[in-house]
Amino acid sequence: MQIKIINKSNQALPSYETLASAGMDLRAHISESITLKPMERKIVPTGLFLELPVGIEAQVRPRSGLAAKKGVTVLNAPGTVDADYRGEVGVILVNLSTEDFVVENGERIAQLVIAKHERAQWLEVDTLSETDRGTGGFGSTGVK
């Protein structure tokens, strides 16, 4: 699949061949560093603008290293970039640690996964089919 991209960050994009892993790193594209105080959240621009085909979404996901080592994650994970969105991809970072976290220009702050999604025709009905689970959910089977 080919996807049009405007790359204002001048970051090197991974080639098709090297994309063995799912995600492409997203880097901060900022003129000044951004500080996130504990429990603070900010939208960090990436300098990337996408034109996704219909039926495709881009998911903004956290980097596990940042989460495990710094307590910084993507607040709305996975963030959804819609096919018809033409603005700059932003990363909603939140600092869940007890220390300030500083984002510098060019730092890898998240990753982007390109995913297909289904389009559904909603069929309104009065009843749904019966199953063993029925309405049980949210931990109804316990933990052991």
Ligand SMILES: O=c1ccn([C@H]2C[C@H](O)[C@@H](COP(=O)(O)OP(=O)(O)OP(=O)(O)O)O2)c(=O)[nH]1
């Ligand atoms: O992590 C994210 C999430 C969203 N977006 C952009 C692309 C997406 O297409 C648009 C809208 O996102 P979403 O549908 O999640 O937000 P909303 O709160 O429903 O806003 P809207 O009313 O603009 O649809 O914002 C990002 O750049 N990064």
